[in-house]
Amino acid sequence: MSDRLLGLVCLALAVWYTVEARTFDGTGFGSGPVGPKTLPTGLGIIFGALALYLILRPDGEPRWPTRQALWQIGLVIAASYTYGQVMQPVGFIFASAAIIVIIGMLFKARLQLLLPLSIAFPVVLAFIFNNWLELRLPAGWWGGF
């Protein structure tokens, strides 16, 4: 069932990808006998055929996470997604501290150890990257270095 679902999703992707490919203008300068649409069209068709094969000949079921694990995995994904959204305004240090606490707790950390580390680790990293390596991490609420 899981493989069939994957096949269906891939099939939908293949159809969209192929239809979209047909809209690319292949007549412009430098396009030659095959333009920007030819290879994607071929790819879409092969991808779709493989997806169909998967729908028709699926493997057995994998062992999916339990409800509890799924909930925790979802939390990590949400945290990681939010990290990407808020890293610029909030800054590297506070965003990192927050995510270290969240993930550390999920991996059953003791809070009295985790809290100091969650600030210390990003501060050290930010110091190293901003001062010794050619990389500027967003400072955000922390201010300058």
Add this chain to the structure above:
Amino acid sequence: MTTAMVAVSIFAFNLLDGFQAALTPRNIGLALVGCLLGTLIGVLPGIGPITGVAILFPITLSLGLDDAATLILLASVYYGSQYGGSTTSILLNVPGEASSVVTTLDGYQMARQGRAGQALAIAAIGSFIAGTASVLGLMLFGPPLSEITTRFQSPEKFMVVVVAFATVSSLAGRNLAKGLLAVMFGIILSTVGTDLQTGVVRYTFGELKLQEGMDFVVVAIGLFAVSEVLSLLEDTVRGEQVVFQKAERIWVTFKEFMFSLGAIIRGSVIGFFVGLLPGTGASVAGFMSYGLEKRLSDTEGTFGTGDIRGVAAPESANNAAAGGSLVPLLTLGIPGSGTTAVLLGILISMGIRPGSGNVFAETPELIWTLIASMYIGNLMLLLLNFPLVKMFVKILEIPPWFLMPMILVISYIGVYSVNNSSLDITIMTLFGVLGFIFRKLEVPLAPVLMGLILGDDLEQNFRRSLVASQGDYTTFVDGWLNIILVLMALGVLFLPQILSRVRGSSVNDEFADAGAEV
């Protein structure tokens, strides 16, 4: 004969130049740091060699090093992580990479009998001898094979990429359809962004940042690192834990060494030649040499119960294969494993494109420096591991609640540093989810990465070929070189399937088990 000798001596000089370039104090320092970091990465649960190299690559760029130094550092990381993987195979029964799966058979048994030290020592010595042999082999086979690429026109270059894709999809798991699906998905990802020839913008959902295309580092860290954190979290919730054996110190007696020497030499030779064939990575080499050694020397039925030769043979073979697989990698641009695919991505981003030109002739300094540095890395690992194994083993005791968030935060820095863009972190997260689902459904991850890295090459050569042939598709099967390449692609795809029908499935299931982790 004399011309051959002249050729060999020229390569030897080139290698000496490579050593000279690699042996500056700074570069030795980088190799040392790389080996240490690599071993650390290999030993740590949750970050394999692919993740390690992918996370470290952007960070290395921020060091502002030149190309040679960057390559030295990352090649050392690659070597170190291979060795670290063997360490966990022996002590934990958890192979770091597919190539050290066989090592668990006798290595973990030895560790349980309190002989972990000997197992680790013979693994290090065997790897060193095999590494030496494979550098010699690379010197002999690399340059002449690379000559062939000067005869490649666009159709041949297109077909070489097809062979690479066939290779990685056939290697990567039980179900060939899923391997192919993964490669196609990777190529699809590579078409995102602005088309170089016409400027047409494709599949960007109107997002400006996506016009530059998908960065392979972002995708690699998402697919491998983030999904690994998610998998480990699931294991933690299940309450699964690994029990590791202790190693007090590494040592091996001269008698034990002599006892294993035959296995080491046979393993090195098999490993190198297996590595040469595109499509057979280090894992296959390990299985083959273990199988041969068992048939040849296991007269008392001690293999599988902690026979030191059962560690020596596959460890030598997978190291020699790693060297041997540099031949198809550096000559044709065909990587044999996920990690070498990342190495190829790094080479391409430095403007070195094996398979599209003769890299041994075009950028000899870089290539020979890379080869020399791998050799130095081997020596360094041998010297490092004897005194430091206790420290490496201590690393295993770092609790996941500390390790997992740190890996994620360092991944964020790596991804952010690629374009200074936080959108990349969002993309990385999405690929992490995808990687987790793919792992569950046994869709291999390495082919996705390969498709993304080589997809652009595929399309450019596809279009150039058809421009030259005025739209005639038979250009791809025109000429003997192309025919050979087509046969190679079909061979690597379908030969394993056919063989398994003929011979029964047990051996190939083992291969598939190994490949699934690539």
